[in-house]
Amino acid sequence: MSKVFKNRIDAGQQLADKLEELTLEDNALVLGLPRGGLPVAAEVGNRLNLELDVFNVRKLGVPGQPEVAMGALTEDGTRYLNHDLISALRISDADIEQVAAREQETLDRRAREYREGRQQPSFDGRQVILIDDGLATGATMRAVIESVRRQKPSRITVAVPVAARDSADSMRGITDDFVCPLEPRDFRGVGLWYQDFAQVSDDEVIGILARARRP
Incomplete structure (x- = not known):
């Protein structure tokens, strides 16, 4: 410590x-x-x-347990998914898409606000x-x-x-x-x-x- x-x-x-x-x-x-x-x-x-x-990147939280990451999404749409966890929890493709769509909205907003019109280097x-x-x-x-x-x-x-x-x-x-x-x-x-x-x-x-x- x-x-x-x-x-x-x-x-x-x-x-x-x-x-x-x-x-x-x-x-x-x-x-x-x-x-x-x-x-x-x-x-x-x-x-x-x-x-x-x-x-900009956002965690993709498990439906009903948003603190548990089933993956992540970047502002350009790149995804990383923990397929073992998704399979174990029987998370559907529709549930993944719903979470991803919500997080993409946050990513788009942050890209506008954080860069104030600038392009990513x-x-x-x-x-x-x-x-x-x-x-x-x-x-x-x-x-x-x-x-x-x-x-x-x-x-x-x-x-x-x-x-x-x-x-x-x-x-x-x-x-x-x-x-x-x-x-x-x-x-x-x-x-x-x-x-x-x-x-x-x-x-x-x-x-x-x-x-x-x-x-």
Whole structure:
């Protein structure tokens, strides 16, 4: 418990310490996963003097148990589905489509509000550093990795302050770099490793991105 993070800013600073040990490309791009990943990513971007942006993704929650992820969806429509869980719970295709349609509406709204008319930056030939405030099942990150890979980055780095060990191990198999200062044996949940894990608002995300765009 000595490595509990004070808040997402503290977590971002500790994550930046670890990322400084890597050889990063000069044009590397830091992408925060909303909403909790943005304060963490902002600290990394500031420390390493790298461009910061947002990559919109939403968990696809099990019908009736929205806190349980059956998959994830990115704003460009890329899906990751946990087929074993879907089969075990006998979730129908119609139920999946209903959840996905609802989450796509949220993704479309966030894309408009967060970017304020800007286009998503190009990933082609760039190292992309994907950051969230923690990794539980890894479903959302898997969807993001699949989407980003289609745009042919030179390297995909996933960086999170804390992760479940099984998810961390799986990430090492599908990324070029996986950076995580804390992989507790008894994980239990991302929020348990933060003293302050208050929800991040849309306005906070918009503010972080606005500050990042200032010269």
